[in-house]
Amino acid sequence: MQFTKMHGLGNNYVFFNLLESQMDNVDFEELSRQISNVNHGIGSDGIILIAPSDHANFKMRIFNADGSEGKTCGNGLRCVAKYVYDNMYADTTTFEIETLAGVVTVKVEENGTYEKSFVNVDMGEPGLLKGMVPMKGEPDSTTRNEPFRINGAEYDLTCVSMGNPHAIMFVDDVREVPLEKIGPVIEHSDLFPERVNFGIVDVINRQEINYRVWERGSGITMACGSGACAAVVAATLNNKIDKYKPITVHLPGGDLLVRWGEDNHVWKRGEAVYICHGELI
Numbered sequence: 001m002q003f004t005k006m007h008g009l010g011n012n013y014v015f016f017n018l019l020e021s022q023m024d025n026v027d028f029e030e031l032s033r034q035i036s037n038v039n040h041g042i043g044s045d046g047i048i049l050i051a052p053s054d055h056a057n058f059k060m061r062i063f064n065a066d067g068s069e070g071k072t073c074g075n076g077l078r079c080v081a082k083y084v085y086d087n088m089y090a091d092t093t094t095f096e097i098e099t100l101a102g103v104v105t106v107k108v109e110e111n112g113t114y115e116k117s118f119v120n121v122d123m124g125e126p127g128l129l130k131g132m133v134p135m136k137g138e139p140d141s142t143t144r145n146e147p148f149r150i151n152g153a154e155y156d157l158t159c160v161s162m163g164n165p166h167a168i169m170f171v172d173d174v175r176e177v178p179l180e181k182i183g184p185v186i187e188h189s190d191l192f193p194e195r196v197n198f199g200i201v202d203v204i205n206r207q208e209i210n211y212r213v214w215e216r217g218s219g220i221t222m223a224c225g226s227g228a229c230a231a232v233v234a235a236t237l238n239n240k241i242d243k244y245k246p247i248t249v250h251l252p253g254g255d256l257l258v259r260w261g262e263d264n265h266v267w268k269r270g271e272a273v274y275i276c277h278g279e280l281i
């Protein structure tokens with residue numbers, strides 16, 4: 001089995017190309033657990049399949065390091081876009097990729113190098129209702145810094161679906177928060193029936209924020225593209241940043257530029273980078 005390892009801001013996945021050959025009888029959940037393991041596998045935040053689609057130009061499936069399937073992956077989408085463009089499966093710079101969360105549009109910038117390109121992704125419209133996240137509570141209501149008691153402590157959360165679930169908490173300094181302790185508590189809280197990605201944000205100014213993430217199914221990662229979009233949406237809803245302006249999101253792995261536009265769509269621009277090509281034994 002040939003693979004390509006890529007990352008966006010250090011959020012790294014092992015990619016399998018199913019556009020020309022299939023992987024029959026493969027348990028992708030188990031494969032993701034094995035490959036993601038740094039001691040017995042390759043070491044990654046999960047695996048991503050690039051497959052044909054009936055509804056778009058390509059289809060992406062993403063499996064987290066624990067084997068669970070995610071509905072979308074902002075950093076993964078940029079990598080898939082670079083891969084299919086570089087390998088001439090796409091003959092235009094703008095095309096569509098199907099995910100379990102719907103079809104998104106991607107635009108590959110032409111001034112990239114072999115190693116790295118910049119890609120813009122229309123991540124679609126955020127889901128603000130509790131029923132859309134999904135989370136417990138009145139399905140048609142929203143959260144804005146709403147206090148929740150979880151495992152004996154109180155957390156003020158703004159919850160957003162970017163196709164996948166995100167809970168965002170504003171803090172004074174993201175570096176000071178023990179994310180490795182709080183992250184799993186929030187992820188597994190029974191408030192979230194499908195678990196949740198948990199992000200913490202501190203606001204630098206009205207066009208710049210810091211963001212760290214504990215990802216559902218993968219733990220702490222260096223970046224989460226869908227989470228950065230959720231962080232911008234949450235900061236806008238709480239009037240901490242300027243509406244409709246491009247916002248720079250600083251993540252441990254680098255920066256993303258995110259804009260929640262007048263049309264309610266969230267665009268995200270960032271790098272997509274090759275690490276290596278290889279063959280599974």
Ligand SMILES: N[C@@H](CCC[C@H](N)C(=O)O)C(=O)O
Binds near residue numbers: 062070072076197217
């Ligand atoms: N790293 C991703 C998100 C991957 C899926 C997520 N852990 C989930 O289960 O929803 C991104 O860049 O968006």
